[in-house]
Structures are given as structure tokens and as C-alpha cells.
Amino acid sequence: MPLGNLNYDHPIRVAEGIYWVGVHEPEEKLHCNAYLVVDGEQAVVIDSGSRPSFAGVMMKILEVGVHPDQITGLIYQHYDPDLCGSIPNFLDLCGHPGLRIYSFASNNIFLQHYVERSRHSLLVDLESVGERLTLQTRSLQTVPTPYTHAAGSFVTFDDLTRTLFTGDLFGSFSSQWNLFLDLNEECFTCTEYRNCPRHAGYCPIPEFLEFHRRVMPCNKALHRAVDIVKGLAAEILAPQHGSVIRRTKDLAFCLAQLGKLQDVGVDGLK
Ligand SMILES: [Fe+2]
Numbered sequence: 001m002p003l004g005n006l007n008y009d010h011p012i013r014v015a016e017g018i019y020w021v022g023v024h025e026p027e028e029k030l031h032c033n034a035y036l037v038v039d040g041e042q043a044v045v046i047d048s049g050s051r052p053s054f055a056g057v058m059m060k061i062l063e064v065g066v067h068p069d070q071i072t073g074l075i076y077q078h079y080d081p082d083l084c085g086s087i088p089n090f091l092d093l094c095g096h097p098g099l100r101i102y103s104f105a106s107n108n109i110f111l112q113h114y115v116e117r118s119r120h121s122l123l124v125d126l127e128s129v130g131e132r133l134t135l136q137t138r139s140l141q142t143v144p145t146p147y148t149h150a151a152g153s154f155v156t157f158d159d160l161t162r163t164l165f166t167g168d169l170f171g172s173f174s175s176q177w178n179l180f181l182d183l184n185e186e187c188f189t190c191t192e193y194r195n196c197p198r199h200a201g202y203c204p205i206p207e208f209l210e211f212h213r214r215v216m217p218c219n220k221a222l223h224r225a226v227d228i229v230k231g232l233a234a235e236i237l238a239p240q241h242g243s244v245i246r247r248t249k250d251l252a253f254c255l256a257q258l259g260k261l262q263d264v265g266v267d268g269l270k
């Protein structure tokens with residue numbers, strides 16, 4: 001389907017058993033991507049979204065055909081309100097006895113403030129489960145990427161589809177948002193992103209780079225995380241903001257750009 005024909009009022013398949021279930025708000029400059037992983041009778045939500053986005057996210061989950069009681073895991077790749085504000089809503093609606101909230105301990109000390117004290121046992125430190133969630137036919141491996149931007153930030157790799165959920169890494173501000181990144185051949189050699197030689201109008205690259213300069217703490221943290229991501233050899237990058245990167249050339253280009261990005265966070269302070 002041509003990218004322009006995607007209907008963001010409905011869930012969108014990203015890979016086998018993986019759906020974008022975020023909320024598209026054209027007036028917002030920062031889009032939040034929630035993802036649903038469906039595996040047989042079981043489902044896991046990754047970075048479920050803010051409290052105001054809950055109704056939209058849940059409607060899409062239902063539209064995929066997943067009942068709330070099938071959700072057994074909520075994964076939070078860090079603890080910002082844009083990705084975990086809806087934890088109370090999910091806990092109220094999802095009745096699976098095995099439902100757990102998965103993150104690392106350094107995130108859970110903040111995530112627990114979204115959960116009634118009597119239910120704190122639902123919070124699981126990923127280290128205690130071998131940094132891996134095993135579903136029926138696939139396994140979600142979590143890999144720490146410290147300080148991108150939270151101390152406990154991590155990425156989540158689905159071995160079946162080689163999709164890597166990257167949290168804020170590979171995110172973007174997006175004044176013109178599309179779910180899938182679609183760079184032109186000329187973009188790979190262009191050096192005038194703010195003044196497109198093709199006069200193509202909106203170029204997503206400046207906002208992609210600016211997002212990392214403003215959100216990530218320093219050059220070292222970003223470059224280290226990019227090296228970790230390179231080592232995972234993912235085929236699809238699914239960030240919490242901005243666009244899904246799934247074409248080989250786009251993926252290599254974005255890795256290269258972030259791998260050499262300077263003036264990130266405090267390193268950009270004059
Ligand atoms: Fe964040």
C-alpha cells in the first residue's frame with residue numbers, strides 16, 4: 001500500500017504479529033508510537049502511551065482482535081509520562097492473572113508511582129527474568145542502552161521478525177509525520193537538509209537529528225547505544241516517536257548519522 005494511503009485511525013501492521021496502535025494527532029509535533037505484539041492467544045504492549053491517548057490505543061488493540069484479558073505484558077523502555085501514563089488504565093481494564101509490568105529496576109522506582117501500592121508486585125525487574133520475555137512462538141530480548149535518555153533505557157528485540165523497539169532512540173520531532181520513513185535516493189548524499197536541492201518540501205532528517213541533540217544527554221551515550229543497535233542487526237527499527245525505519249538503506253543511513261552526531265545534550269552547550 002502506498003505510504004500516503006495509510007489510515008492512522010486504524011492499527012497498522014508493522015511486521016508479522018506486530019502492530020502500530022498509537023494515536024495520530026496531526027497538530028502534535030511529537031507523535032507517540034505504542035506497539036502491540038500478538039503471539040497466539042497472548043499479547044504484549046510496548047510503551048503503551050499517555051493517559052489521554054489510552055482510549056485511542058485501546059480501540060486499536062480491540063480492532064486487531066485482541067481482548068484486554070489476553071494482554072500478559074506491558075513493557076516500558078523508560079519511565080516518561082508519554083509512554084507510561086496509561087498504566088493505571090491498562091491495569092483497570094486488563095484482567096489476565098499473569099499480567100505483569102516489565103522494565104529494569106532503575107525505571108521501576110519511577111514506574112511504581114503509576115501503580116497502587118497493593119499492586120507493586122506486578123512490577124517485574126527484567127534482570128530477574130534473564131532480560132527476556134518468552135512468548136508462545138517468539139522471544140523478546142531486552143538490551144540496556146544506558147542514558148538514552150534515562151539511566152535505565154533499553155531496547156527490545158523480537159527475534160522472529162528482527163524488529164527492534166527502540167524507545168526514544170531513533171525517534172524524531174515530526175511536524176509532518178508518517179508512520180514509515182521513506183527517504184529518497186538523493187537524501188543519502190545530500191548535505192543541505194534544510195534547503196532540499198530537490199525542493200521536495202518537508203525533509204524529515206533535520207528534525208530527526210535535532211530530536212537526538214535535544215533529548216539525549218551527550219555524544220557518548222548516543223554513540224554507545226548506536227553501536228549496541230548495530231550489533232543486533234535488526235531489520236526494522238520501531239521507535240516511540242517519529243517513524244518506523246524498515247528499508248535497509250534508510251536504516252544504514254540513520255545508524256550512520258546518529259553514530260557521528262555531535263553537540264548532543266550537554267556536549268552542545270556553549
Ligand atoms: Fe523519553
Ligand SMILES: [Fe+2]
Pocket residue numbers: 080082083167168240241
Ligand atoms: Fe519518548
